Amino acid sequence: MTLLAFIFLLALLPAESASSRYPPKAAISSPVFGPQQVYGLLNGSVTVKCFYPPTRVNRHDRKYWCRQSATGCMTIVSSSGYTAPGYQGRASIIDYPQAENFQISMSELTMADAGTYQCGIGVNGRGLSHKVSLEVSEGPHVPEGAELFYVKLHSTLTMTCSFGEAYVSKRKFLCKMVKSGCHNIIDSYGNIDKYYTGRALLSNEETPGSFSVMITQMDWEDSGLYLCGAGVYGESGETKELDVHVYEEANVPQGKPTIFGVKGSSVTFECHYGARKTSSVKYWCKWRQQGCARIIDSSGYVSNLYEGRVAMYDNPDNKTITIILNQLKDSDKGYYWCMAEDKKEQQSSTELKIIDGEPGLKGKKEVEVQVGSQVDLTCSYPCKYYSYQKYWCKWSSTSCTPMPASDQKQPGPDVTCDTDNKTVILSFDSVAKTDQGWYWCGVKHNGIFKETMAVYLWVTEGELQGKGRQGLSCSSGLGIMLPSAERKVLSISTSDTAVQSAANSESSGQSHGPNTLVLSLSCVGAVLLILVTAFAVFKYRQLKRSDLVSVGSYRTNISMSDFENVKEYSASNNACMKESQETQIGGDEFVTTTATPESAAETKKAKRSSKEDADLAYSAFLLTSSSIAQGGCSGDDTAPAVSP
The missing domain is CATH 2.60.40.10 (Immunoglobulins)
Structure with a gap:
C-alpha cells in the first residue's frame, strides 16, 4: 500500500511543475487586484490603484483601504466617508466605476506608515481584497513599481x-x-x-x-x-x-479555440465584442510572427487574395460578428484573430485546421454565358441539410445580397430525402454584363450560417447585331454612285461579308444608310440600267455611222463610234484622260486620236453580225464597270455621263 502511494505521488510531480510555471485559476485567490509592492519617499506621497470585476454589485458596494495587523485589518479610509484618526487630511479614496478601479492616496508619509495594507470591496476580511506592501525610504531614488494589467x-x-x-x-x-x-x-x-x-x-x-x-x-x-x-x-x-x-466576467460567451474545415468547403467563425464603442471598426486577420494580415473589416475592406471567399455579418443585438471563409485550401490553416480598433473591446483568436473530405454543397464552380442568354446556377445538397434554410446571394466586399432562388425538393408524404431532388437553382432569364461576379449558395439553421459554396459567373459579349449586313453581294469590283443628296459609295464584293458603307454626307445628322432590301434593289437596278443604256447607245451609233480607221498602214473595220464609246465610258487605265492625248503605238511613231468624226481619214458603213454586236456591248459594259469602280476622275464627284 505504501508503494502504491509513493508511485502516485511521483506521477503528480510533473503536473505540479507545470502548475508552478503557469499558475491555474485556483492560485488566483481574489478577483480584486492591485500592486504587490509600492514605494514612497519620506514626507512624500503614494497612490495605489486597485481593480475589481465590473459587476453591478461591485460598482455600488463599499470600497476600503485598511492596515493589516495580528488582530485583523483596521480601516484607514473607505468610500462610505470614514477616515481613521491620524489619517484625516492625508488619506483619501476615490471610486471610478467606469474604469473598474478605485484609487487610494496617502501623503505626508512617515517611516511608521511602512507595512502591509489591503484594498478591498464590501466588508473587511471577507475575501474580496488584495494585499499591498508599502515601503517608505529617505530616497533620493524610488524604485519603479510594476505596471498593472x-x-x-x-x-x-x-x-x-x-x-x-x-x-x-x-x-x-x-x-x-x-x-x-x-x-x-x-x-x-x-x-x-x-x-x-x-x-x-x-x-x-x-x-x-x-x-x-x-x-x-x-x-x-x-x-x-x-x-x-x-x-x-x-x-x-x-x-x-x-x-x-x-x-472572469459572468455571462461572457466564448468562441471555439480550434475549428476544422474540409478542403474545398467552408468554415464559420464567430467573434464576440463588448458593449463599448460598437461603432468602432471590427476586423479579421490571419496571424503571422511578424504581424496580423488584415483579411476583411466592417468598413468594407477585403484583401484581394480573399475576393469572393470571405464575408462578414455583424449582429449588434447579441454583439457578435460572423465570418464565413469558403473555397478552403491547405494554405488556409493557421490562427485567425477577431480584432477591434478599440483595444478595450474583447478580441480573440481561433486556430483553423484543414482536413480532407467531401464538401456538402456541390455544383459548377465557374459558369460562362453570353450577354442576353439564359442560365441556371445549380447547387445540390445532402440529406443532412434537407431541413435547413437554403439561399443564393451575390457577393460583394460589403455584403452578400440575397437573391430569389427555387428549391427543387417536392413536398408530400411519399417523398423522402433519398428520392427527392435536392437542388437549389438561381435562374437568370437574360444575363447582363453587370451580372458577372461571385455568387454563393449556402444553408442556415436556426439563423446560424453553415456551409457555403462559391460560383463565379463569367458574362461575355455575344455576336453583336447591326454592325454589318450579311448576304448582300453584287458583281466584283462594282461601285455605284447613288443619285441622292447623301452621296454614299457602296463597295460590293462577291464574298459573304457584310457590305461596308463609307458616308460622304453633307450633313452629320443624316441616317447611316438604307436598309439591306433597298441596297439590294438599287444594286440590281443600277446593273440593269447600265446594260440597257450601253446596248441602246451601241445600237443607235451603229445605225448612224460606221467608219474605218487607219492606224499607220493598218486598216481595220473598228468604227470611230467604238472609240467614242470607249472614251465616253472611261474604259482606260486613266479614266481622266483629255480630249486629245498622244498614245505610243511602237517605236517613235505617234498617232493622235480625237473624239470628233472630222479627224477620221475615211468613213464607211460597216456591217457586223449579231454576235459581233453582242460582243461589243459586253465589252463596253466591262469597260464601263472597270472605270466606275476606280471612282471617277480626281476632283470629280459625279458619275460619268452617258451619251444619249
Whole structure:
C-alpha cells in the first residue's frame, strides 16, 4: 500500500511543475487586484490603484483601504466617508466605476506608515481584497513599481514598452517570471513559446526603441509577473515589470479555440465584442510572427487574395460578428484573430485546421454565358441539410445580397430525402454584363450560417447585331454612285461579308444608310440600267455611222463610234484622260486620236453580225464597270455621263 502511494505521488510531480510555471485559476485567490509592492519617499506621497470585476454589485458596494495587523485589518479610509484618526487630511479614496478601479492616496508619509495594507470591496476580511506592501525610504531614488494589467478571461492584453533610441537595434523580448528565471515568451528574432503560438504578436511602435506585445485568448495561466526588455535578460539591456491579473466576467460567451474545415468547403467563425464603442471598426486577420494580415473589416475592406471567399455579418443585438471563409485550401490553416480598433473591446483568436473530405454543397464552380442568354446556377445538397434554410446571394466586399432562388425538393408524404431532388437553382432569364461576379449558395439553421459554396459567373459579349449586313453581294469590283443628296459609295464584293458603307454626307445628322432590301434593289437596278443604256447607245451609233480607221498602214473595220464609246465610258487605265492625248503605238511613231468624226481619214458603213454586236456591248459594259469602280476622275464627284 505504501508503494502504491509513493508511485502516485511521483506521477503528480510533473503536473505540479507545470502548475508552478503557469499558475491555474485556483492560485488566483481574489478577483480584486492591485500592486504587490509600492514605494514612497519620506514626507512624500503614494497612490495605489486597485481593480475589481465590473459587476453591478461591485460598482455600488463599499470600497476600503485598511492596515493589516495580528488582530485583523483596521480601516484607514473607505468610500462610505470614514477616515481613521491620524489619517484625516492625508488619506483619501476615490471610486471610478467606469474604469473598474478605485484609487487610494496617502501623503505626508512617515517611516511608521511602512507595512502591509489591503484594498478591498464590501466588508473587511471577507475575501474580496488584495494585499499591498508599502515601503517608505529617505530616497533620493524610488524604485519603479510594476505596471498593472487587469484583463478579462479570454480577452486580449496589449503591453507597450519604451527604452529610447539607444535600443532601436537591440533585441526586444517579453518573458514571464518563473522559479528558474524569466522564461522567453516572444522576441523580435522570431522566437515564440509553443504555448503562445498564434496568440502572441510583437510589433515595433512609431517611437524609436518602443514596441508592443499583444496576447489574445487570455487564460488563467497567463496571470503573473512579466518582463519586457531590450537586450538579453540578466546580461545586458533594460527591463520593465508588468503585473498581469486575469479575472472572469459572468455571462461572457466564448468562441471555439480550434475549428476544422474540409478542403474545398467552408468554415464559420464567430467573434464576440463588448458593449463599448460598437461603432468602432471590427476586423479579421490571419496571424503571422511578424504581424496580423488584415483579411476583411466592417468598413468594407477585403484583401484581394480573399475576393469572393470571405464575408462578414455583424449582429449588434447579441454583439457578435460572423465570418464565413469558403473555397478552403491547405494554405488556409493557421490562427485567425477577431480584432477591434478599440483595444478595450474583447478580441480573440481561433486556430483553423484543414482536413480532407467531401464538401456538402456541390455544383459548377465557374459558369460562362453570353450577354442576353439564359442560365441556371445549380447547387445540390445532402440529406443532412434537407431541413435547413437554403439561399443564393451575390457577393460583394460589403455584403452578400440575397437573391430569389427555387428549391427543387417536392413536398408530400411519399417523398423522402433519398428520392427527392435536392437542388437549389438561381435562374437568370437574360444575363447582363453587370451580372458577372461571385455568387454563393449556402444553408442556415436556426439563423446560424453553415456551409457555403462559391460560383463565379463569367458574362461575355455575344455576336453583336447591326454592325454589318450579311448576304448582300453584287458583281466584283462594282461601285455605284447613288443619285441622292447623301452621296454614299457602296463597295460590293462577291464574298459573304457584310457590305461596308463609307458616308460622304453633307450633313452629320443624316441616317447611316438604307436598309439591306433597298441596297439590294438599287444594286440590281443600277446593273440593269447600265446594260440597257450601253446596248441602246451601241445600237443607235451603229445605225448612224460606221467608219474605218487607219492606224499607220493598218486598216481595220473598228468604227470611230467604238472609240467614242470607249472614251465616253472611261474604259482606260486613266479614266481622266483629255480630249486629245498622244498614245505610243511602237517605236517613235505617234498617232493622235480625237473624239470628233472630222479627224477620221475615211468613213464607211460597216456591217457586223449579231454576235459581233453582242460582243461589243459586253465589252463596253466591262469597260464601263472597270472605270466606275476606280471612282471617277480626281476632283470629280459625279458619275460619268452617258451619251444619249
